[in-house]
Amino acid sequence: AxxxxxFSGFQNKEEFEREVVRHVETTxxxxxxxxDESAAYSASSLAFRDRLVQGWNKTQQRQTFTDSKRIYYLxxxxxxxxxxxxxxxxxxxxxxxxxxxAELGFRIEDIVGQEHDAALGNGGLGRLxxxxxxxxxxxxxxxxxxxxxxxxxxxxxxxxxxYQVEVPDYWLDFNPWEFPRHDVTVDIQFYGQVRKSQDxxxxxxxxxxxxxxxxxxxxxxxxxxxxxxxxxxxxxWSSKAASGEFDFQKFNSGDYESSVADQQRAExxxxxxxxxxxxxxxxxxxxxxxxxxxxxxxxxxVRRFKKSKRSWNEFPDQVAIQLNDTHPTLAIVELQRILxxxxxxxxxxAWNIVTSTFGYTNHTVLPEALEKWPVGxxxxxxxxxxxxxYDINLFFLQSVEKRFxxxxxxxxxxxxIEESQPKMVRMAYLAVVGSHKVNGVAELHSxxxxxxxxxxxxxxxxxxxxxxxxxxxTPRRWLHQANPRLSELIASKTGxxxxxxxxxxLNKLELFVDDKTFRKEWAEIxxxxxxxxxxxxxxxxxxxxxxxxxxxxxxxxxHEYKRQQLNIFGVIHRYLTLKAMSPEERKKQQPRVSIFGxxxxxxxxxxxxxxxxxxxxxxxxNQDPDIGDLLKVIFLEDYNxxxxxxxxxxxxxxxxxxxxxxxxxxxxxxxxxxxxxxxIGTCDGANIEITREIGQENIFLFxxxxxxxxxxxxxxxxxxxxxxxxxxxxFDAIQGGMFGEPNDFNAMISAVRDHGDYYLVSDDFxxxxxxxxxxxxxxxxxxxxxxxxxxSVARMGFFSxxxxxNEYAEGIWNIxxxxx
Ligand code: 26V
Numbered sequence: 001a002x003x004x005x006x007f008s009g010f011q012n013k014e015e016f017e018r019e020v021v022r023h024v025e026t027t028x029x030x031x032x033x034x035x036d037e038s039a040a041y042s043a044s045s046l047a048f049r050d051r052l053v054q055g056w057n058k059t060q061q062r063q064t065f066t067d068s069k070r071i072y073y074l075x076x077x078x079x080x081x082x083x084x085x086x087x088x089x090x091x092x093x094x095x096x097x098x099x100x101x102a103e104l105g106f107r108i109e110d111i112v113g114q115e116h117d118a119a120l121g122n123g124g125l126g127r128l129x130x131x132x133x134x135x136x137x138x139x140x141x142x143x144x145x146x147x148x149x150x151x152x153x154x155x156x157x158x159x160x161x162x163y164q165v166e167v168p169d170y171w172l173d174f175n176p177w178e179f180p181r182h183d184v185t186v187d188i189q190f191y192g193q194v195r196k197s198q199d200x201x202x203x204x205x206x207x208x209x210x211x212x213x214x215x216x217x218x219x220x221x222x223x224x225x226x227x228x229x230x231x232x233x234x235x236x237w238s239s240k241a242a243s244g245e246f247d248f249q250k251f252n253s254g255d256y257e258s259s260v261a262d263q264q265r266a267e268x269x270x271x272x273x274x275x276x277x278x279x280x281x282x283x284x285x286x287x288x289x290x291x292x293x294x295x296x297x298x299x300x301x302v303r304r305f306k307k308s309k310r311s312w313n314e315f316p317d318q319v320a321i322q323l324n325d326t327h328p329t330l331a332i333v334e335l336q337r338i339l340x341x342x343x344x345x346x347x348x349x350a351w352n353i354v355t356s357t358f359g360y361t362n363h364t365v366l367p368e369a370l371e372k373w374p375v376g377x378x379x380x381x382x383x384x385x386x387x388x389x390y391d392i393n394l395f396f397l398q399s400v401e402k403r404f405x406x407x408x409x410x411x412x413x414x415x416x417i418e419e420s421q422p423k424m425v426r427m428a429y430l431a432v433v434g435s436h437k438v439n440g441v442a443e444l445h446s447x448x449x450x451x452x453x454x455x456x457x458x459x460x461x462x463x464x465x466x467x468x469x470x471x472x473x474t475p476r477r478w479l480h481q482a483n484p485r486l487s488e489l490i491a492s493k494t495g496x497x498x499x500x501x502x503x504x505x506l507n508k509l510e511l512f513v514d515d516k517t518f519r520k521e522w523a524e525i526x527x528x529x530x531x532x533x534x535x536x537x538x539x540x541x542x543x544x545x546x547x548x549x550x551x552x553x554x555x556x557x558x559h560e561y562k563r564q565q566l567n568i569f570g571v572i573h574r575y576l577t578l579k580a581m582s583p584e585e586r587k588k589q590q591p592r593v594s595i596f597g598x599x600x601x602x603x604x605x606x607x608x609x610x611x612x613x614x615x616x617x618x619x620x621x622n623q624d625p626d627i628g629d630l631l632k633v634i635f636l637e638d639y640n641x642x643x644x645x646x647x648x649x650x651x652x653x654x655x656x657x658x659x660x661x662x663x664x665x666x667x668x669x670x671x672x673x674x675x676x677x678x679x680i681g682t683c684d685g686a687n688i689e690i691t692r693e694i695g696q697e698n699i700f701l702f703x704x705x706x707x708x709x710x711x712x713x714x715x716x717x718x719x720x721x722x723x724x725x726x727x728x729x730x731f732d733a734i735q736g737g738m739f740g741e742p743n744d745f746n747a748m749i750s751a752v753r754d755h756g757d758y759y760l761v762s763d764d765f766x767x768x769x770x771x772x773x774x775x776x777x778x779x780x781x782x783x784x785x786x787x788x789x790x791x792s793v794a795r796m797g798f799f800s801x802x803x804x805x806n807e808y809a810e811g812i813w814n815i816x817x818x819x820x
Contacts, residue, residue, distance in 0.1 A: 009051040009091030013100040016093065019047035020104065032104075040106050041084070041114035044097065045176040048087045049222075056222040056231035062818065063142045067308055069317060069815045071136070071143045071808075072301055074331060075324035076293065077126030077273070078133070078147050078234060080118040080221075081477070081641030083177045084111075086134075089481055090224040116171045117640050119153035120236075122276045123557045124667050125363050127641065128441075128801075129324055131667075134474040135805040137225030137232045138501065140817040146297040148289060149178070149219045149236035152272040157599050157638040162615035162740075166602050177221055178236070184218035186296040187242055190288065194384045199344070206341055208384040213242040214266045216296035226476045226500060229820055237296045239269035276369075276557070277601045284381070287373055291382060294331040302338060312345060316356035320813040323360045323435070326371045326427035332358055332434030333385045336392070341384070347391070359812045360431040360438050361469075363664050365448050366561065371427040375417065378425055389425060393417055396433050400460055414456045432457050437812045441471045442665035442686040444706065467811060470689055471665040472804035475503050478671045482645040485525045486676060490793075493518065504797030513790050523786055526652070526676055533595075533650035537634055543622050546629040549591035550779050553672070554655035555639050555647055558600040558607040561662040565748055566761050567596070567655055568614050570768055571633055572730045572739075575621050578630055586630060590776040593632045597639035597647065609748050611635065616739040644668070649675045652785075653700075653775055656681035657768070659759045661706035670799040676789040680771055682764070690799070694792040702771040703764040712763055716756040723753055724765040 010016040023043035024035050035043070063070065088094040098108040121127060129145065136143035155166040192211025199205045221234040241263040268285065269292050305318055323329060332354060339350035364370070378386045393416040404410050416433065418424040432438050432454060440446030446468030450458050458466055480487040480500055491497045493512050499505040512518045530547040537545050554567050571594050578586060596614050600607030618633035636643065648654075654672040656663070656679055663685040672679055673690060680700040681687040691699050704712060715721055723731075731749050735742045752761045779785055797803075809815050 009048060009088075009093035010096045010100075013096050013103065016047060016096050016100040017103060019050065020044055020100065023047055035104070037106065037110055037114055040101065040104065041111050042174060042176065044101065044111055045084050045087075045115075048084065048091065048093075048097075049176050051091055051093075052087060052222045052224055052231055055224065055229040056233070058229060059231050059820075060233065062820075066818060067318075068142055068818055069813075070304075070319060071141060071813045071815050072297070072319065072321045073129065073132060073136075073143060073145045073324065074294065074297060074321060074328040075126070075129040075145065075147055076290070076327040077121030077324075078118075078129045078145060078236075079121030079123070079126035079641060080130045081645070082112065082115040082117055084115050085481055086477060087224060089476060090134075090138075090226045092227060115642075116173075117153075117642050118171065118175075118177070119169055119640055120147065120150055120273055122154055122273075124665070125325060128471055128667060130641075131472065131474040131477070131801040132805060133223045133232065133234060134225070134476060135472075135801040137223050137230050138228060138474075138476070139802055139805060139809075140225065140228060140230045140820055141232075141805065141809060141815060142818050143232050145223070145232070145234040146293070146300075147234065147236050148270050148273075148293045149238040150270060150273045151267075154273055154275060154599065154640075155602070159611070159615060159635060159637045162612050162619070164600055164608050164611050179220045179222075181218040181220055184300075186216045186237075186299045187213045188216055188292050188295045189213055190291070190381055192383065194387060205344075206384055206387065208341070214269060214292065215240050215242040216292060218296075218300070230818075235297070235300070237270065237293055239266055239292060241266040275599070275601045277603045284377060287377065287381065290327055291330050291334075291385075294328050295334055297328075298331055298334050298338065302335075312339065312343065312353060313349070315353050319357055320815055321358050322808070322813070323358060323431055325361065325363045326431050329360075329371075329427045329431045329434070330382075330385065332430060333388050333392070336388055337384060340388075347395075351392075351395075355434055355436050358431075358435040359808075360435040362428065362438065362440055362445075362449050362454075365445070365453055365664070366662060370453070372418065372424040373427065375423040375425060389416060389430065392430070392433060403460070410456060414460065428453065429457075432461075436465065437467060438465060439467045439469045439812065440664065441469065442689060443468050443470060444661070444683075444688055445664040445685060448661060448706070469804055469807045469811070470686060470799075471667050471670075472799050472801035473667055473670045473674070474801045475500055475674065477645070478648070479674055482671075483525075483529065483649040483675050485528065486522075486649065489518070489521055489525060501802070502797075503800035503802065506794050506797050509790055509794035513787050513794075519783075519786050519790070522676065522790060523782070526650075526789075529649040530652075533647060536646065537636075540637065541634060543618075543632060543634060545593045545632045545634065546591060549593050549629060549632070550652045550775070551593050551595060551650055552653045552655065553595045553597075553647060553651040553677075554657075555595070555597040555636070555644065556666075556668055558598045558610055559604075560606055560610075560751070560759050561658055563657050563659060563759055563761065564596065564598070564610050564614070565752075566657055566759075566764065566768060567594070568610065568617060569727060569730045569761065569765065570772060571621075571631070572617060572733060573726055573769060574772075575617070575624075575627070575631055576729060576733060578627060579624075586626075589630055590779055591629045591631070592776075593634060595634045595636060595647070595651075597636035597643065599639065606747060606751070609745060613734075613739065613745055613748065616744075620739055644671070648672055648677070651675070651677040652779065653677060654679050656684075656687055657703070657764075658682055658684050659709065659764075660684045660704050661709050662759075670796070673792050674796050674799070676793055678775075678785070678788060678792065680775060686799075690796075693798050694795045698788045698792045700771050700775055702767040704760055709760065712760055713756065713758065716758075721757070721762070724762045726769060727752070727762050727765045 020043045021032050023046040024030050024032050088097050101108050133145050153169040156169050158165045190211050195207045197207050216237040219236045222231045223234050224231045335354050339345040397411050416429045440449045450466050494505050494508040534545045534547045614635050621633050648671050656669040660682050666685040682703040734745050
């Protein structure tokens with residue numbers, strides 16, 4: 001009723017139905033009388049795809065015609081989730097599709113539910129890239145995403161006997177959202193040798209020759225903006241054997257097997273997404289992926305630039321490249337190589353162009369997550385690139401030495417080459433040296449990188465090179481798509497769906513905080529979302545949960561720094577407390593459902609133990625007749641984007657409880673608040689800015705501050721540190737066998753008790769428990785709770801990824817929207 005879409009995919013349901021029927025009968029070659037949900041999904045997608053392609057072609061033509069500056073977002077991960085629902089909403093034709101599908105005998109949720117998630121990412125970093133694509137298209141920026149077309153996305157998680165088991169995610173069986181471009185290919189070279197030679201002017205040039213070649217094939221995915229014809233391109237590269245490499249000689253001489261093996265080896269490069277492992281070190285295939293993708297993308301970008309016949313010094317006026325973490329850092333080296341070895345520019349001129357083109361976003365300060373590659377491996381795989389890295393480092397260190405002759409240690413500290421055994425290339429340092437701007441993803445995180453890992457570089461390059469761009473989320477997917485009823489209610493109070501394009505309009509909701517019917521509808525929507533999740537829990541886990549209980553949710557990758565162990569220890573404490581109460585006393589307690597979800601990296605043993613403990617606790621608590629509805633513990637299998645869309649709107653309270661200073665930003669914290677849930681959290685990442693925006697009375701903060709973490713860790717190592725007494729009782733219960741074989745959890749307990757409690761679980765335990773008590777009390781006052789939720793949502797405008805993209809565009813990319 002509130003839709004006022006300027007740009008619409010289908011005029012009416014008849015038009016949509018005609019297109020669906022046409023695709024069923026012609027593209028799918030099936031009878032409409034034999035059309036099941038899967039076929040209806042395929043045909044609906046193809047119908048919408050046709051509409052997307054129209055806007056897409058126009059957008060690309062216009063970008064070419066106006067020859068404006070483009071932004072290229074290089075990311076090894078794009079966690080897109082489902083595309084059909086998003087296309088329907090962005091094209092303003094979901095209502096029409098719903099009615100059309102109903103006439104054909106389908107419910108739209110069932111059809112949308114047929115789609116397999118595009119899960120080409122690990123977590124926050126990959127989902128951020130997907131939100132950015134949505135915002136860049138919506139704001140009409142001329143932007144391209146570049147990534148890898150993995151045959152297998154992030155693994156699927158099964159829980160068997162309480163343990164995580166990984167299953168491959170083969171997702172490409174039928175994917176209507178990609179367009180293979182078999183004519184857009186790039187040959188990528190690996191290995192070989194470098195020879196010095198003289199060019200016609202007698203100048204010494206490097207020639208990289210020999211080795212092997214793998215071909216990159218482009219697959220294009222249209223990414224539509226909301227309520228605009230702008231549709232940008234996400235180009236994903238797939239690897240295949242270069243035509244010369246599929247050795248016909250071998251083939252003909254009967255060596256068929258080794259010829260096929262060569263082919264498979266080439267295809268391996270884009271075969272599988274790496275799950276963030278516990279330690280990010282040294283896999284040759286991973287660096288091959290990085291170079292393959294970066295080299296193909298740069299070739300494409302340079303090819304497009306050269307068509308304009310401009311001079312090279314105009315390159316940074318036409319091209320901005322953003323590096324999503326250090327994964328694409330070789331792009332810096334590759335562009336320098338192209339400019340000096342292929343295009344014949346002088347080093348300094350080339351380096352000026354390179355550094356003006358790149359921006360680098362850092363997403364973590366955790367030392368074990370900072371990328372380093374053995375020098376020997378790069379030497380072997382990319383011999384010319386290693387020479388260039390050494391030259392970049394030489395010139396950089398020379399300039400540093402000149403400016404800081406008195407600092408005897410600085411060269412060792414800032415060198416791109418770590419003089420360890422073996423020597424390593426520090427990718428983050430290379431990214432800093434090769435970019436004109438470096439940004440963190442929340443204020444605290446940006447401050448931390450400037451005072452810790454990049455401190456010396458701030459001294460060398462000056463403060464202006466370092467900046468903050470606080471992350472954001474797209475309200476189209478994370479409010480309108482995930483929570484259509486709440487979106488509609490907001491639209492009815494803020495003057496239509498304009499807030500989806502200008503999220504600060506949410507502030508109009510504050511006027512209605514005391515409006516009785518509004519509040520009632522608000523509460524009904526939350527309840528309905530909880531009922532839906534309760535049904536899902538019943539159908540998948542056969543556990544009954546009471547939708548009137550407080551739903552307490554922690555869904556994110558499992559990692560010690562995110563502290564799911566703190567959460568489950570807190571749940572055990574709650575269970576022990578309830579068990580110790582008299583039945584009368586128990587009746588006064590606030591019923592809770594503790595909901596967990598998330599994947600552990602396959603090689604991260606401790607994370608897998610945490611999942612096991614959560615499941616074992618659920619197994620005991622959920623059966624306990626003393627407890628009933630007072631406490632349920634749920635682990636939802638295979639958390640992913642489409643499940644997030646169901647879970648997040650059903651939360652009353654969500655947990656963002658990382659050890660202060662470890663979570664760069666977090667983005668699910670924003671999604672939960674935007675959907676009318678409150679959060680319990682530490683003073684970490686974007687929690688701090690969320691608090692500033694919504695008011696500290698609307699958030700449950702607890703725990704150590706980041707500036708105190710180091711001292712506490714020092715005390716753990718060198719001083720006395722008695723364990724928190726309530727936590728000790730929890731450990732006793734586990735070790736007494738209350739939740740299965742106690743030895744299974746020795747390592748988890750030892751990490752806290754005997755090995756320095758690096759993540760400060762014991763230090764924060766009491767304040768965590770106390771804060772949960774406050775939550776219980778406040779939840780009992782539903783009227784006040786709802787007021788807090790409404791006020792919070794009203795103040796969340798800042799966290800739109802549209803604001804975030806505008807900041808990148810102005811502060812880093814120097815690029816403007818293209819009028820449509
Ligand atoms: C990677 C690894 C790799 C192995 C060792 C353990 C470890 C720990 C963390 C990471 C994260 C790498 C980068 C990343 O994904 N950062 C996330 O980026 C999000 C978007 O900016 C942000 O919201 C998250 O806070 C941040 O963890």
